[in-house]
Amino acid sequence: MGSNADSKEIINAEVEAGDFSSGGEISSKLKDLLRKLGTSSKLIRKIAIITYELEMNIIIHSEGGSLAAEVNPGRIDIIARDEGPGIEDVDKAFKPGYSTASESVREMGFGAGMGLCNIKNYADNLEVESELGVGTTIRASIDLK
Template identity: 45%
Template sequence: MNSFKVQYTIDGEDFSVAGEASRKLKKVLQSLGVDPQIIRKATVAMYEGEINMVIHADGGVIDAEITPEKIHLFLRDKGPGIPDIALAMTEGFSTASDNVRELGFGAGMGLPNMEKYTDYMNITTEIGVGTTIEMIVNTSLS
């Protein structure tokens, strides 16, 4: 299989549709015959990132590249940026609103979960400009 690329635009206006892009990626990975446990790792990591983009950054763009060796995800937003990445990576730390918490998120587990489920994660952020998160999940496609 050659590499397969897909791009998703994340709507930052409507929390109820947050996660749709991750569902779509899951279907793509299933159609490509990726191992279900690898699919779970990649789509949970992307889902947490997608939720973050809606909660904190008014949406953004996610690019996914799937090769026989890996699933490569780039999440780009034009949100406020992350002032302290180490603090943001701390389990339980969150700047989400009470409204978001009532919806079952904003518990400070998003970034830690993303790191947990991926083989590589790198955060590039600039205050007032935006954040890019690159994640890789290694795979083995049939």
């Protein structure tokens, strides 16, 4: 499901680890762009939730990474790549409430263990590749139907 000649990247931004003050900015920019492109509000909501959760996962759990959005024939792909610890148990990470967030992150109101669950609920297709000590790549696809 990689990029092809028909894909058009509409967002590509770096995400800094621990930068909670900027959390959600990429999601907001993408939402505004999709609105200008005439995307339905229902699709924009799904895409914004997925993008926000991916963005916050990079901020909370990694050493930094990037977030991109591509428009492909019939779908939008949101791709999050990060460097960091990787996900030790991907299946466990999808269980509601499971989190490896630090206590200080939880005290700020983040790291409740619902990020991947929310992404899975709103994505039409989801791929997770993670290598311990290297990082994680998540590709969430949303059908444009």
